[in-house]
Amino acid sequence: xxRIWALLLGATAAMTFALVVLVAIPRVQLRTLEPDPxxxxxxxxxxxxxxxxxxxxxxxxxxxxVRDPSFTYDTLRGWGRPSVPTDYSWDTPHLLGTMRxxxxxxxxxxxLPDRSWHLLHLYQPRAVVPWSIMPAFPYLFExxxxxxxxxxxxxxxxxxALPGRVVVARPGALALVDYLxxxxxxxxxxxxxxxxxxx
Amino acid sequence: MTAPAASTDVVTxxxxxxxxxxxxxxAFVSAVAWLLVGSLLGLVASLKFNFPDWWTGWAPxxxxxxxxxxxxxxxxxxxxxxxxxISVWLVPRLVHAxxxxxxxxxxxxxxxxxxxxxxxxxxxxxxxDGLEWLEFPRSVVDxxxxxxxxxxGVTLLGTVLGGRARHLYVSVWYVAAxxxxxxxxxxxxxxxxxxxxxxxxxNWFYAxxxxxxxxTAIGLGAVxxxxxxxxxxxxxxYQLSLLGFWTLAFFYALNGMHHLIGGPLPTWMxxxxxxxxxxxxxxxxxxxxxHHMSMVGRFASLRYSPTLRFVVLGAVAYTAVSLQGIxxxxxxxxxxxxxxxxxxxxxHVGVYAFVTFVMFGSVYYVIPxxxxxDWPDGRLIAWHFWLALGGIxxxxxxxxxxxxxxxxxxxxxxxPFQASVEAAAPWLAVxxxxxxxxTAAHLVFAWxxxxxxxxxxxxxxxxxxxxxxxxxxxxxxxxx
Ligand code: HEM
Ligand code: HEM
Numbered sequence: 001x002x003r004i005w006a007l008l009l010g011a012t013a014a015m016t017f018a019l020v021v022l023v024a025i026p027r028v029q030l031r032t033l034e035p036d037p038x039x040x041x042x043x044x045x046x047x048x049x050x051x052x053x054x055x056x057x058x059x060x061x062x063x064x065x066v067r068d069p070s071f072t073y074d075t076l077r078g079w080g081r082p083s084v085p086t087d088y089s090w091d092t093p094h095l096l097g098t099m100r101x102x103x104x105x106x107x108x109x110x111x112l113p114d115r116s117w118h119l120l121h122l123y124q125p126r127a128v129v130p131w132s133i134m135p136a137f138p139y140l141f142e143x144x145x146x147x148x149x150x151x152x153x154x155x156x157x158x159x160x161a162l163p164g165r166v167v168v169a170r171p172g173a174l175a176l177v178d179y180l181x182x183x184x185x186x187x188x189x190x191x192x193x194x195x196x197x198x199x
Numbered sequence: 200m201t202a203p204a205a206s207t208d209v210v211t212x213x214x215x216x217x218x219x220x221x222x223x224x225x226a227f228v229s230a231v232a233w234l235l236v237g238s239l240l241g242l243v244a245s246l247k248f249n250f251p252d253w254w255t256g257w258a259p260x261x262x263x264x265x266x267x268x269x270x271x272x273x274x275x276x277x278x279x280x281x282x283x284x285i286s287v288w289l290v291p292r293l294v295h296a297x298x299x300x301x302x303x304x305x306x307x308x309x310x311x312x313x314x315x316x317x318x319x320x321x322x323x324x325x326x327x328d329g330l331e332w333l334e335f336p337r338s339v340v341d342x343x344x345x346x347x348x349x350x351x352g353v354t355l356l357g358t359v360l361g362g363r364a365r366h367l368y369v370s371v372w373y374v375a376a377x378x379x380x381x382x383x384x385x386x387x388x389x390x391x392x393x394x395x396x397x398x399x400x401x402n403w404f405y406a407x408x409x410x411x412x413x414x415t416a417i418g419l420g421a422v423x424x425x426x427x428x429x430x431x432x433x434x435x436x437y438q439l440s441l442l443g444f445w446t447l448a449f450f451y452a453l454n455g456m457h458h459l460i461g462g463p464l465p466t467w468m469x470x471x472x473x474x475x476x477x478x479x480x481x482x483x484x485x486x487x488x489x490h491h492m493s494m495v496g497r498f499a500s501l502r503y504s505p506t507l508r509f510v511v512l513g514a515v516a517y518t519a520v521s522l523q524g525i526x527x528x529x530x531x532x533x534x535x536x537x538x539x540x541x542x543x544x545x546x547h548v549g550v551y552a553f554v555t556f557v558m559f560g561s562v563y564y565v566i567p568x569x570x571x572x573d574w575p576d577g578r579l580i581a582w583h584f585w586l587a588l589g590g591i592x593x594x595x596x597x598x599x600x601x602x603x604x605x606x607x608x609x610x611x612x613x614x615p616f617q618a619s620v621e622a623a624a625p626w627l628a629v630x631x632x633x634x635x636x637x638t639a640a641h642l643v644f645a646w647x648x649x650x651x652x653x654x655x656x657x658x659x660x661x662x663x664x665x666x667x668x669x670x671x672x673x674x675x676x677x678x679x
Contacts, residue, residue, distance in 0.1 A: 003367060004359055004375065011376035011448055015383050015412070018452030022404050023387065026468060030397050055325035057263015063538055067461035072534045076612035083463040088395035093329035096399045096462055100538035100609060101248075101623075103616050125251070131617050133248055133624070135262045136255045 035089035038187045042090055042179070049179030052172050054093065056137065063097035064106040064183070080107035080186050087185040102134055110184040118177040119152065119169050124160045140173035216568060218297040219287045222304040222351075224569050226284030227562055228652070229312050231645050233276025236319070238638040240269035245634045248627040259323040267334045268322045274332070274409070275344070276315045278550065281558040282417040283308055283351050286374050288565050289424055290355050293371045294362025300354045307350025314343035330388075330398070332406035337389045345382065352378040369440040373420035376448070380412035396464050400456065407455035410549065411447070418513070418554045419486060421561050425510045426493050429564070430500060435492035443485035450478045460533040476528035483521040490514045505580045509560030512588070516552035520545060535610055540623055540630075541602030544595045551591050551637075559587070559644070572654055579647040586640035594633035601626025 042050060053059070066074045068082045075081065083106060088094060112118065117128065123141050125132040147153050147166045152174060154167040169177075246253065247262040254260045291298045298304060318340040321327070327334040335341055359367075359375050388405025427434045434440060456464065456472035494511060501508045523545050526532055536542065563580065567573045574580060601623040608619035 004362075007367065007372055007375060008379055010445070011379050012383070014445075014448035015380055015408075015452055017449070018404075018408075018455075019383070019387065021453060021471065022455060022468060023401055026397060026400055026465065029465060030395075054329035055264070055327055056258075056261055057267055057327075059329070059331070060263050060266050065462050067534070071461050071530065073610055073612040077616070085396045085463050085465075087463065088399075090394070092394035092398055094395060094398040094402065095329070096396075096459065098331065098458065098538065098542065100619070131620060133251045133620055135247060135251050137261065138256055139258045139261075 030085060033085055033089070036086040036190045038190060039087060039089060039185065042182060045175050046179045046182045048172075049175035049177065052140075052176045053095065053179060058105075059095045059097045061099055061101035061134070062103070062105045063100050064104065065096045066104060066106060074104065077103070078111065079104045080110070081188065083185065084189045086189055105180070105183055107186050108183050109181040110186045113181060115177050115181065116154070118180055119154045119173060120156060122173055122176065123154050123167060123169075124156055127156050127160045137173070140170055140176070142168045142170055144168060212292065215291045215295065215297055216288070218301040219291050219304070220569050222298070222301055222308050223284045223288040223565060225305055226280050226287070226308045227566065227569075228648070229308070230277050230280035230284060230558070231562070231641075231648055233272050233280060233315065234641050235645055237269055237272035237277050238634075238641050240265050240272055242631070242634040242638055244269050245627070245631045248624075249631055258325060264323050264325060264327075267327060268319050270332065271322060271334055272315065272319050274414070274550065275318070275335070276312075278414055278554050278558065280308070280311065280315075281562065282414070283311065283348075285421050285558070285561045285565065286355055286378075286417060287351065288569075289370060289421070290358050290374055293364065293368045293424070294359050295364045296358055296362040298354060299357035299361060303350050304354040307347045307354070310343065310350065311347035314340050314347055317343070328389075330402045332409055333388050333402065337391065341385070341389050345385065348378075348381065348385075352382070368423075369434065369444065370420040370424040372444050373416045373423070377413055377416035377420070380408065380416065384408040384412065396462070399459060399462065400464060400468065403458040404455040407458060408452060411451035411454065414550065414554045415447075415451075415517070418557045419517070421557050422490060422510055422514045422517070425506055425557075425560060425564060426490060426514070429504050429507045429510075430493065430497050432493065432497070435489050439485045439489040443482045443489065446478070446485070447482040450475045450482065454479070454528075457528040457533075460528070460530060460537060473528050473530070476525055479521060479525055483518060483525075487514075487518040505584065506560040506564040508584060509556045509563065513553050513556035513560065516548055516556060520548040520553055523548065535606040536602060537606075538609070539602040539606040540598040540626070541606060544598035544602055547591065547598075548595050552595070556587070559583070562648070566648065566651060570651060572651065574647060575650050575654055576647065579643055579650075583640050583644045583647070586636050586643065590633045590636035590640055594630055594637070597626040597629035597633065601630075 065083045066079050066081065069075045087106065088096075121128050121134075122137045124136045124138070125134040126136075141154060143162060143165050145165055147168055151166075151168040154169060156162070156167060243254075243260065244262060244266045247265070258264070287298055287301075287304050314335075318335040321336050321340065322334055326336055328337050333341075335344070355378055356375065359371060384405050388401060388409075390401070393401045423434060423440070453475035454472050456468045457476050460469055460473070462469070490511075501511060527536055527541070527545060563574065604622035604626070605619045608614055608622045609616075611618075
């Protein structure tokens with residue numbers, strides 16, 4: 001046989017080796033991991049909210065992981081304890097993130113438990129945090145002349161107030177906030193056989 | 200495979216180039232169209248940092264969607280299509296056999312374009328798989344990409360296997376291997392069976408290898424072709440080429456977890472990737488020495504050949520981005536830079552100053568040979584080059600600096616988060632200005648391509664700006 005076969009086989013071998021080390025072995029190791037009962041599966045609404053988090057690309061500005069104090073000062077920012085694999089048992093796709101244009105959100109539900117704060121913040125971040133560069137998401141809300149029964153109303157302060165009209169959260173915004181409020185991994189993790197994750 | 204008797208026939212370059220003409224042309228022209236689309240998306244994404252209340256009423260224009268569309272239009276549209284173009288053009292030349300089944304290749308390239316179009320529209324409509332670098336919906340777009348890429352891959356591997364060359368040149372190693380590697384990683388990355396931290400590990404296994412075994416592989420393949428080709432002298436060392444190729448194959452594939460340093464994965468995975476990252480010094484040094492030594496004494500040719508100018512700069516950027524990457528993989532550095540714009544700067548040194556520059560150089564070399572006439576205006580090439588170089592220089596310097604300042608602010612628990620946003624802000628404004636300059640460079644390039652395509656064939660000898668003039672070679676230095 002000519003050397004092309006040696007080339008193609010060698011190339012496949014290199015990739016297969018890496019697949020075994022970084023995909024297959026971790027799968028075997030992580031499979032023994034039992035979900036932490038303190039981290040329940042997401043509810044239907046929370047999942048719907050999570051889908052909006054995914055589709056609007058919040059992950060490109062927000063991480064969902066706290067690194068170990070031996071390594072960084074993440075914990076001193078009040079972002080919570082270091083994250084462990086069982087914090088993510090129900091996460092698909094994962095949303096660990098690689099950017100912190102905004103703060104880490106893995107425990108935002110415990111840090112900011114107020115639904116109306118989140119709704120206003122999503123409608124217009126600068127209405128609550130003047131220096132924010134987070135995009136506003138007005139399309140998750142509806143502006144109408146008067147609120148109907150059951151509408152969740154957001155009241156933007158000036159200069160964002162709209163005299164004579166009301167801002168009402170659409171179902172997407174409510175679901176998204178439901179998801180954000182579910183982000184709370186502050187309790188110490190329940191030890192599981194393979195929970196040996198550190199930085 | 201034995202060489203057929205026909206190998207004694209006289210084969211001209213034109214015979215080898217001819218069947219690949221149409222697929223290469225379709226790939227290059229559509230690649231440049233995606234470059235323009237991706238530039239506008241990148242520019243919009245960048246401006247969103249400076250003007251967060253600009254154009255917020257329409258969901259497809261929100262930052263998160265535009266950014267995903269930018270990455271995918273650039274990586275799978277511009278870079279990958281240009282790489283498919285250079286592959287179908289280069290491989291026949293190097294294995295001394297015309298492209299097999301060229302219509303299948305053209306069909307694959309057209310279908311690939313269709314997949315990108317559907318994918319980018321899906322992302323803007325908010326339909327995404329949510330994994331970085333794998334955003335395209337796996338139920339529709341990813342299977343299309345596999346079929347389309349498979350069609351091109353089959354014609355290339357068929358060409359290589361039916362080739363007549365007794366020796367396989369380095370560029371063929373990289374290109375042929377890339378068409379084996381990419382399907383393996385792309386299918387693995389899209390398997391819908393992973394969740395939690397495992398999903399993160401597989402995500403970055405894929406994304407890292409898409410850089411190392413797709414973009415870098417074909418990018419280096421092109422560099423290995425053009426430097427010796429334009430200079431008319433062989434590559435410096437065959438042994439170094441071998442060493443560089445095989446160490447890249449074995450070490451790079453283990454690098455992926457360096458994107459998750461400090462993350463909630465088993466520590467041994469991250470440590471493995473950090474060690475493998477440091478071992479990357481070997482292939483990077485081998486390739487750098489090989490390319491540099493091939494250039495030594497001929498740097499004056501850069502003045503005459505735009506191809507060489509772009510490709511050599513790309514090769515230098517490859518060394519630079521790799522050294523920066525190795526540096527970034529150390530825990531002591533990564534703890535500061537990980538979640539900052541430093542990473543975005545590193546990204547663009549790699550995908551722009553290395554891969555995109557090499558592809559620019561390739562287009563400048565190949566297009567005249569596909570259409571039988573030369574680039575009409577050397578000044579436009581100069582404008583393109585200097586705008587692109589200035590733009591990417593400003594982009595990278597600004598974000599490296601802004602990223603470090605942002606990272607240092609994040610690492611100081613005494614200062615509020617606000618400080619990290621404010622530290623980066625002015626540098627994000629510089630990045631937007633750089634984005635305007637880069638977009639202008641791409642418009643000049645596309646305009647020039649349009650002109651060369653519309654122009655009547657040249658009569659007489661081709662003007663010199665893609666072939667070097669004889670240059671005065673200085674007396675042998677200490678290395679030669
Ligand atoms: C020896 C070579 C290299 C090493 C060790 C390396 C290392 C790294 C590391 C550690 C990161 C993660 C940064 C973080 O998130 O903290 C990274 C990100 C990145 N690198 Fe490299 N790099 C290398 C070469 C390259 C090359 C050649 C390219 C381009 C072709 C490239 C493109 C990127 C991109 C695009 C990212 C960002 C990925 C993302 O977050 O979306 N790198 N690199
Ligand atoms: C007109 C020139 C360009 C501009 C203005 C631009 C702008 C941007 C912006 C604003 C981001 C998002 C950064 C963030 O999330 O903080 C980005 C990310 C990215 N761009 Fe570009 N870009 C340009 C050219 C390119 C090209 C030519 C390519 C590829 C060939 C490319 C590939 C990427 C990649 C891979 C990322 C993700 C980086 C990461 O996650 O680390 N860009 N770009």
